[in-house]
Amino acid sequence: MGSVEVVIDRVEGKLGREEFVDLGRSFATREPHWVPQLRSEQLELVDPARNPFFGHADHQLFIARRNGTPVGRISAHIDRLALDLPREQGFGPGAGMFGYFDAEDEAVAHALLHAAEDWLREQGMNRALGPISMSIWEEPGLLVKGQDHDPMIMMGHHPEHYQHWIESAGYARAKTLLTYDLDVTGDFPPLIRRIVQSGERNDRITVRPVDTARWDEEVAIILEILNDAWSDNWGFVPFTPAEIANAGKKLKPIIHADINLIAELDGKPVAFMLTFPDVNAVLRKIRGRLFPFGWFHLLRWLRRPRNAAMRVPLMGVRRELHNSRLASQLAFMMIGQIRDVATVRYGTRRAEIGWILDDNQGMKAIADAIGSEINREYAIYERSLVD
Structure with a gap:
């Protein structure tokens, strides 16, 4: 079968996007720790009419076939905002990306990568980075450690052999993203408790819950801090106003005010920490299907998650406070407050922090200080497109 020619088709239109998404879902079912996601949300992410990411991005989706049977998929895309960034921050001029990578075998994997690279060259790109599916804020990186346990909310999950296939196509690791697992049933070490006290x-200093009655304003505050705090980070691409509005709309159903915090200094918002209950727990039970009764179970769980693991996907402290004692103090205070609320009100026993860049020494030090341990690694790969 391996000798049969692999044909790469460009995906077009609504039906093509549906086939692309469903193909990815069929690959995911092969993984024992896969958690089925909502198909409607996956379709929205690749629909230029519904995802504001495409307001500053060009893309092409591909499906690989053998004898007419789909055997893999990939996206090639260019984030025009990323092209304006300094090269030392990961992207910059000439940086294209690939994502949504799935393949039946190594030959298919290489054919898909070559198709994505050819499209990027046609657009004038000289480097390819990935997998990034598709915005850097969605699912960046390939899971290279942690396949032995379920992914948490908004985390990618990939089989081990994808790493070999990407590396054998000439890609080298450009950046590693880490997640940390934390047992929240224990107390902080004495030094951290004194810092919090x-x-x-x-x-x-005031640490307050977000005000869901003013949710749009709070989202704007949070993402304004994020754009400032992360502006020097590798891979950072600022949120646009349309993306901020879309993020607020999509996040509101999973937001519980008491575990999503904003820290103020002299009345000015200077830091935030977002915490999401791990909705994957209920998505597994309803098999990612809202109908006929999945919507009822999902909404009931979202109103009051019980025995819920938590994920802290994002936090930020304004740049003016970076490298200060106050920055880490605010982080410890927010983590402590969220831990106390989550364990009492939601029955939480464990949480996951990340992603954290492997060279973010400040955040790694905070994660180490509270006793968390690395439980997943994601790799972003890079390859020159210049012969």
Whole structure:
């Protein structure tokens, strides 16, 4: 079968996008720790009419076939905002990307990667980075460690052999993203407790829950801090106003005010921490299907998650406070407050923090200080497109 020619088709239109998404879902079912996601949300992510990412991105989807049978898929895309960034921050001029990578075998994998590379060259790109599916804020990186346990909310999950197939196509690792697992049933070490208690006595500091009655305003505050805090990070691409509005709409159903916090200094918002209950727990039970009764179970769980693991996907402290004692103090205060609420109100026993860039020494130090351990690694690969 391996000798049969692999044909790469460009995906066009609504039906093509549906086939592309369903093919990815069929590959995912082969993995024992795969958690079925909502098909409607996966379709939205690749629909230029519904995902504001495409307001600053060009893309092409591909499906590989043997004897007419789909055997793999890939996206090639260019984020025009990323092209304006300095090269030392990961992207910059000439940086194209690939994502949504699935393949039946190594020959299919290489054919798909070559198709994506050819399209990127046609658009004038000289480097390919990936997998990034599709915005850097969606599912960046290939899972290279942690296939032995279920992914949490908004985390990609990939089989081990994909790493070999990408590397054998000439790709080298450009960046590693880490996630940390934390047992939240225990207390902080004595030093961290003293740091938190000192912050709680500081009248200049206020740590408050987000106000869901002013949700759009709170989202704007959070993402304004994020755009400032992360602006020097590798791979950072700022959120646009349309993306901020879309993020607010999509996140609102999973937001519980008491575990999503904004820290203020002298009344000015300077830091935030978002925490999401791991909706994958209920998605597995309803097999990713809203109908006929999945919507009822999902909505009931979202209103009051019980025995829910938590994921902290994003936090940020304004740049003016970076490398200061106050920055880590605010982080410890927010983590402590979220831990206390989550364990009492939601029965939480474990949480996951990440992604964290492998060279983000500040965040890695915070994760180490509270006793968390690395449980997943994601790799972003890079290859020159210049012969």
